[in-house]
Amino acid sequence: MGRVHPCCSEEKKVRKGLWSPEEDERLASHIARFGVSCWSSIPELAGLQRCGKSCRLRWMNYLRPDLKRGRFSQHEEDLIISLHKALGNSWSQIAARLPGRSDNEIKNFWNARLRKKLRQKEASTSSTAVSKEPAARRNQPNANAEVDDRSKPAPSVFTPFVPDHVAAAAGASGASSCDDSSAAGSFFADPAAATCAAVHLADGAADDRNAAAAESGVTPTPSLTTSTSACTDDARGSCDDGFFRAMVDDPSFLFGDFYLDGDAGHHGQIMSFWEGHAFS
DNA sequence: AAGATCAGCAACCGCCTGACC
DNA sequence: TGGTCAGGCGGTTGCTGATCT
Numbered sequence: 079m080g081r082v083h084p085c086c087s088e089e090k091k092v093r094k095g096l097w098s099p100e101e102d103e104r105l106a107s108h109i110a111r112f113g114v115s116c117w118s119s120i121p122e123l124a125g126l127q128r129c130g131k132s133c134r135l136r137w138m139n140y141l142r143p144d145l146k147r148g149r150f151s152q153h154e155e156d157l158i159i160s161l162h163k164a165l166g167n168s169w170s171q172i173a174a175r176l177p178g179r180s181d182n183e184i185k186n187f188w189n190a191r192l193r194k195k196l197r198q199k200e201a202s203t204s205s206t207a208v209s210k211e212p213a214a215r216r217n218q219p220n221a222n223a224e225v226d227d228r229s230k231p232a233p234s235v236f237t238p239f240v241p242d243h244v245a246a247a248a249g250a251s252g253a254s255s256c257d258d259s260s261a262a263g264s265f266f267a268d269p270a271a272a273t274c275a276a277v278h279l280a281d282g283a284a285d286d287r288n289a290a291a292a293e294s295g296v297t298p299t300p301s302l303t304t305s306t307s308a309c310t311d312d313a314r315g316s317c318d319d320g321f322f323r324a325m326v327d328d329p330s331f332l333f334g335d336f337y338l339d340g341d342a343g344h345h346g347q348i349m350s351f352w353e354g355h356a357f358s
Numbered sequence: 359a360a361g362a363t364c365a366g367c368a369a370c371c372g373c374c375t376g377a378c379c
Numbered sequence: 380t381g382g383t384c385a386g387g388c389g390g391t392t393g394c395t396g397a398t399c400t
Contacts, residue, residue, distance in 0.1 A: 096368070096394085118385060134386075135369065170388060185389070186367060 093127040097136055101126055105133055106141045139182045146178030150187055158184055 093101075108124035114137075118130035126133065139145075150158070154176060161172045169181035169188075176184065 094370075116385080130385075131371095131387090132369075138387095139368075167389065181388075182368080189390090190365065190367090 092121075092129045092132070094132075097140075101128070102136070102141060105136060109137060109141075135182075139180045142180070144178060145180060150179075154179070155187075158188065162188060 097105075104124045104126055105120070108120065112123070114120065114134075116130075117134045120126070120130055120133050121128045124133070128136075157176060158172060161175060165171050167185075169185040173179055173181035173184050
């Protein structure tokens with residue numbers, strides 16, 4: 079078997095299992111006061127009978143103050159699915175693009191979803207062959223609707239959505255390119271990324287607004303909080319893969335900031351585009 | 359009401375990688 | 380250059396509460 083971590087060796091008598099509130103408090107207050115220099119030394123310094131790896135995991139997945147927690151929004155769910163298509167099981171990379179979510183959280187979410195999908199697939203294939211599914215299960219409304227939806231082929235042509243106010247703002251300011259690199263970070267520093275399309279770098283609140291609005295079916299009033307950039311040529315056309323590839327390639331780009339209007343049509347269009355591109 | 363099943367979540371395990379000696 | 384170690388990651392397991400039968 080694999081090599082056992084020295085910090086996890088039996089002789090150290092480390093505790094395992096769920097963390098108690100007292101342990102959480104000790105770890106959190108220690109990191110708050112001294113920060114993290116060496117995980118392996120933290121258990122001793124914080125007075126914990128845990129191995130360093132366990133402390134790190136607890137901090138990264140649960141105690142970190144910037145964690146969002148709570149259920150995934152539809153928006154986040156769509157992003158995860160799209161990112162998984164692009165990046166595979168690189169949970170840490172996916173998590174890096176979803177602010178406030180840990181890789182473990184995303185992985186768990188995905189595995190739960192995947193398990194469900196596989197079950198549903200098995201059920202549907204066996205039911206088409208034998209059609210002996212229990213009536214109760216058959217009567218569940220749209221049991222497979224979600225899976226079917228996501229397996230739809232992407233449209234052959236993607237027209238990037240540019241909100242009118244964004245296009246107007248770009249036109250009014252005379253912006254002819256994605257030139258606000260300071261706000262967009264390295265994403266716009268990538269020449270391939272600066273080709274076209276509009277990105278609204280919204281704050282987290284706008285993200286939540288959009289998610290909430292998408293659920294309620296109400297189109298939110300968009301607010302420009304940082305910067306906008308518009309297509310160089312046509313506000314509603316001719317966007318190439320470079321733009322989106324750059325998003326995938328650049329871990330500093332937060333997908334939670336990608337502008338999504340409450341309009342389900344546009345939302346779906348963007349996601350369909352994502353799902354139709356392999357980013358190999 | 360009780361047992362079975364499911365879903366969500368937390369945590370562990372084993373492997374890989376890079377830094378250091 | 381090879382060995383050791385710590386950190387990080389993905390896969391997996393096990394627990395718990397909710398829901399179903």
